[in-house]
Amino acid sequence: MSGEAAVFARGLTRRFGDFTAVESLDLEVAGGEIFGFLGANGAGKTTAIRMLCGLLPPSGGEARVAGCRVGRDTGALKRRIGYMSQRFSLYEDLTVLENLEFFGGVYGLGRAELAARADELLPRLGLDAERGRLTGSLPLGYKQRLSLGCALAHRPRVLFLDEPTGGVDPVARRGFWDLIYEQAAAGVTVFVTTHYMDEAEYCGRVSIMVQGRIVALDTPAGLKARTGGADMQDVFLRLVDA
Amino acid sequence: MNRILAVVRKEFLHILRDRRSLAVAVLMPLAMVLIYGAVMDMELRDLKVGVLDLDRSDRSRELVRAMTSSGFIVAAEHLPGREEIEPGFRQGRFLAALVVPRGYGGDLARGEARVQVLVDGADASTAATVANYLQAVVATVNRDLLREAGLAAPFGARTRIWFNPELVSARFVVPGLVALVLMMICALLTSIAITREKETGTLEQILTTPVTPAQVIAGKVLPYVALGALVCTMVLLAGKWVFGVPMAGSWWLLAAYCLLFIVIALALGLLISARSPSLRVAMMAALMVTMLPTMILSGFVFPIASMPGPLQVVCRLLPATHFLVVLRGIMLKGQSWFPLQTAALVVMAAVLLTLAVRSFRLRLE
Ligand SMILES: Nc1ncnc2c1ncn2[C@@H]1O[C@H](COP(=O)(O)OP(=O)(O)O)[C@@H](O)[C@H]1O
Ligand SMILES: [Mg+2]
Numbered sequence: 226m227s228g229e230a231a232v233f234a235r236g237l238t239r240r241f242g243d244f245t246a247v248e249s250l251d252l253e254v255a256g257g258e259i260f261g262f263l264g265a266n267g268a269g270k271t272t273a274i275r276m277l278c279g280l281l282p283p284s285g286g287e288a289r290v291a292g293c294r295v296g297r298d299t300g301a302l303k304r305r306i307g308y309m310s311q312r313f314s315l316y317e318d319l320t321v322l323e324n325l326e327f328f329g330g331v332y333g334l335g336r337a338e339l340a341a342r343a344d345e346l347l348p349r350l351g352l353d354a355e356r357g358r359l360t361g362s363l364p365l366g367y368k369q370r371l372s373l374g375c376a377l378a379h380r381p382r383v384l385f386l387d388e389p390t391g392g393v394d395p396v397a398r399r400g401f402w403d404l405i406y407e408q409a410a411a412g413v414t415v416f417v418t419t420h421y422m423d424e425a426e427y428c429g430r431v432s433i434m435v436q437g438r439i440v441a442l443d444t445p446a447g448l449k450a451r452t453g454g455a456d457m458q459d460v461f462l463r464l465v466d467a
Numbered sequence: 468m469n470r471i472l473a474v475v476r477k478e479f480l481h482i483l484r485d486r487r488s489l490a491v492a493v494l495m496p497l498a499m500v501l502i503y504g505a506v507m508d509m510e511l512r513d514l515k516v517g518v519l520d521l522d523r524s525d526r527s528r529e530l531v532r533a534m535t536s537s538g539f540i541v542a543a544e545h546l547p548g549r550e551e552i553e554p555g556f557r558q559g560r561f562l563a564a565l566v567v568p569r570g571y572g573g574d575l576a577r578g579e580a581r582v583q584v585l586v587d588g589a590d591a592s593t594a595a596t597v598a599n600y601l602q603a604v605v606a607t608v609n610r611d612l613l614r615e616a617g618l619a620a621p622f623g624a625r626t627r628i629w630f631n632p633e634l635v636s637a638r639f640v641v642p643g644l645v646a647l648v649l650m651m652i653c654a655l656l657t658s659i660a661i662t663r664e665k666e667t668g669t670l671e672q673i674l675t676t677p678v679t680p681a682q683v684i685a686g687k688v689l690p691y692v693a694l695g696a697l698v699c700t701m702v703l704l705a706g707k708w709v710f711g712v713p714m715a716g717s718w719w720l721l722a723a724y725c726l727l728f729i730v731i732a733l734a735l736g737l738l739i740s741a742r743s744p745s746l747r748v749a750m751m752a753a754l755m756v757t758m759l760p761t762m763i764l765s766g767f768v769f770p771i772a773s774m775p776g777p778l779q780v781v782c783r784l785l786p787a788t789h790f791l792v793v794l795r796g797i798m799l800k801g802q803s804w805f806p807l808q809t810a811a812l813v814v815m816a817a818v819l820l821t822l823a824v825r826s827f828r829l830r831l832e
Contacts, residue, residue, distance in 0.1 A: 278675050300677055308675040314668035318484040319477065330473025331678040375672075 229292060231256045231383050231414035232277065236286030239272050246272040248437040249286065254416060254430075256382075259409050261428030261445075262418040265465060269437040270418040271311055274385050277416070278308045291382045291414075304332070307376035311387040311418075313368050317361030321352055321371055324360055325378060332379035342378055350374045350404065366397035373404060384408060386417040390424065402427050422458040431457075433464050440464055470678045474686025481660065482690060492656065496648045496698055500641060500705045514597065515543040515561040517552060526572035530582070533608040534565070540601075556587040563587065563597050565605070575613065638713070641706035642794035643767030645699050646787045647758070649725065652695040653732035654739070654757040655750075657688055661740035662749035680827065688733050695729060715801030724793050727812050731786045732757065734819035741826040761787040786815050 232254035239247040247269040254260040264270050275281040277290055279299050288295040291305035315324045322343060329339045347353045350370045355363060360371065369389055376384060386405070390398040402424065409415050417428070425431050425445060432442040441448055441464050445457055454460035482489055516534075520527050535542045543561040546552065552564045566583035574580040582605055586598045661684075664670040673683055706712035714721075735757055743749035761767065764778070765787035771779055782788045789808040796802035 280671060280674060303675060303677040306675070308672070310668060310672060312668045314672040316477065316481070316669060319480055323477070323480060327473055327477045328672075328676065330476070331470050331673060331676045333469055333677065335469065379676075 230254060230289070231258070232260070232288075232290050232416055234273075234277065234286065234288040237273065237276060237283055237288050238285040239269075239276055239281065240284045245437050247276070250439060252432060252439065252442065254414060256414050257409055257412050259405065259415045259417065259427065259429045261425050261431035262416060262434070263420070263422075263425055263431050263461065264418070264434030265420065268434040270434060271387055273434075274308075274387050274416070274418065278306060278385055279303065280308075304379065305382045307379070307381035307384045309369075309372045309376045309384075309386045309389055311391070313365070313372060315360055315368065315372055315375060318359065320357050320359055321347070321363070322356040324371060325374055328375040329378040334379065339378075346374045346377060349407070351400070366393040366401075369393065369397075369401060370404070373401070377408070381413065383414045383416065386415065388418055388420070390419065390421065398424065422456070422461055425457040425461075433461060435465055440467070471682050471686045471689075474678070474683055475689050478660065478687050478690040482694065488656070492648075492652055492694065493698055493701070496644050496651075496702050497705055499644055499647075500702055501709065514540050514563065514601075516540050516601070517544055517546050517555045517561040517564040518542050519546040519549065519552065519564060519566045521569045522567050522571040524572035526575050527567045530567060530571070530605075530608055531565070533611065534605070552585060561587075563601055565601065638706075638710070638799060639795070640767075641702060641710075641712045642791055642798055643765065644702050644706075645725065645794060646728065646765060646767065646790050647761050648698045648702060649695050649728055650732050650735075650757045650761045650787065652691055652698060653688075653729050654736040655753040656694075657691045657733060657736035658740040658743070658749050658753045659746065660687060660691070661737070662743055662746050665740070666746050684737065684827070688736075692729055692733070695732075696725070699725060712798065714798055716797035716803055720803055721794070721797050724790065724797070724812075727816060728786065728790045731812065731816045731819055734816065734823045737823035737827060738819060741823065760785050764788070765791050767791065783811075786812060789815075 230253040234250050234252050237250040250273055262270055276283045277288055279295055279302050293302035325343050326339050347356055390401050405415055430444050432439045448460045452460050452463045454463055518531055534540055555561050564585040571580055584601045739749055739752045764782045765785055771782045789811045793805045793808045
């Protein structure tokens with residue numbers, strides 16, 4: 226992407242009435258990077274991601290994602306990003322394959338393309354055996370992998386994952402992170418929120434958000450060195466309490 | 468186009484997977500045609516009449532016999548006097564009483580015979596039907612008797628019930644059901660389908676894709692339009708085949724007005740889903756705003772003319788009221804010119820559509 230940041234925000238702000246959910250967010254994420262967007266519940270992570278995806282108009286500031294100005298080049302932006310929301314939001318009364326085909330379809334993929342993409346993605350997600358199963362009957366970990374698959378159907382350049390592994394066991398989380406690594410290795414920029422601090426260790430760089438502001442932004446190793454924390458859990462607690 | 472098709476396909480899958488709703492949407496209207504049609508038909512066939520013959524002449528006996536031989540009327544009993552009529556109504560022994568006055572035979576010979584028909588008004592909607600029906604029967608029988616006697620029928624004695632001479636109620640029920648089906652499927656089901664996506668978060672997920680809100684809406688409503696059209700056709704055909712409900716006018720004209728009404732129903736559905744914070748609210752709102760008024764106030768079951776004044780004004784504001792006038796006009800009378808109703812429907816469609824689009828934009832931002 227010719228040196229341009231995959232995700233760029235300057236002064237990005239969102240207010241709800243008197244309350245400022247995200248206050249003057251500045252950040253730059255390089256192409257192919259795994260960026261961890263950390264913060265306690267209510268810190269403003271989801272609000273920030275929704276602005277970056279063009280789902281929520283900012284109250285101030287500007288942002289560019291995958292070379293598109295957010296709020297301006299909306300059509301191109303949407304073709305270049307994938308978004309997995311914090312809530313499971315696929316159709317439970319559709320099968321695994323039907324969900325994948327639907328999301329591929331609204332991204333404009335044709336029939337043959339869809340079939341090829343499903344044959345490629347489903348085995349990689351470990352969902353090949355489940356393609357005919359109703360999504361509502363799947364365990365949460367499977368649903369999350371399917372959500373990832375639907376966000377990947379159109380080969381996005383930037384992937385926004387909002388708490389993609391909430392509520393599943395460590396083994397399932399580890400498996401999910403293998404998929405994230407695969408995408409990053411293929412050149413996809415991954416912007417991921419989490420409140421599992423062990424997952425923060427897997428990221429190239431992380432930011433820590435407290436009450437709408439970013440209070441620290443560095444590599445996990447850099448943050449540990451700076452705060453003197455033994456692990457990310459420790460770092461997080463020190464920064465949040467400060 | 469691919470994008471809209473993807474939404475259409477998905478929406479059809481939702482409809483097919485939700486067997487219960489589908490069964491209600493398809494079977495309920497058909498069941499209503501059969502039940503309403505059959506019940507009303509039976510009522511008229513076995514109409515019990517109390518007979519009070521004060522004339523006791525050959526002519527009067529002839530009249531009673533001619534009437535009961537029609538097959539639709541059963542002479543429940545012969546009454547000894549007027550005072551027996553009211554208890555008969557109260558005890559439900561008969562629904563109507565026929566009083567043949569003294570001197571009927573002589574009057575008939577002079578060409579000015581009169582009989583009295585009393586109807587139990589407790590059930591207002593059937594009372595009018597029964598009264599009209601008996602009048603028609605009496606008039607017919609009188610005319611035949613006169614003709615036999617070699618006399619011309621007096622001009623004013625001919626009562627005719629226009630457009631529905633056999634008074635088979637399926638003819639009135641079927642047009643009403645068409646309105647009800649379109650409201651149910653295009654307003655109620657559509658608003659539920661959209662609100663559900665808002666509530667489960669899938670709408671937001673869709674909005675992160677390049678598909679535009681207009682494409683999403685188009686893709687979502689098209690399957691319901693198709694379903695609505697299908698069920699309406701089924702209702703019309705069932706009415707035609709089972710009860711012989713006529714189609715005096717043009718099918719194309721009927722289809723055009725149905726389309727106009729579908730636009731109104733969809734706009735209502737969109738408006739409701741844009742304004743409702745939750746699925747529960749949307750369902751209630753859709754029932755209150757679309758289904759109930761269509762059933763109660765459109766003249767579907769209860770005649771508007773017998774409602775109190777202010778309520779009649781409310782009726783005029785309902786799209787279904789005008790739609791029913793048009794439907795009955797086309798189907799029963801073969802009319803094709805409805806300037807007033809068309810104007811009302813077009814204005815309603817324009818206003819509702821504008822409101823719906825505006826509040827949807829607000830919501831999505
Ligand atoms: N639509 C909204 N209206 C009002 N307040 C909101 C809205 N969305 C989020 N908030 C508030 O903004 C804050 C940040 O929320 P969110 O971005 O969801 O945090 P996180 O994802 O970090 O848990 C919370 O206090 C939340 O209540
Ligand atoms: Mg969140």
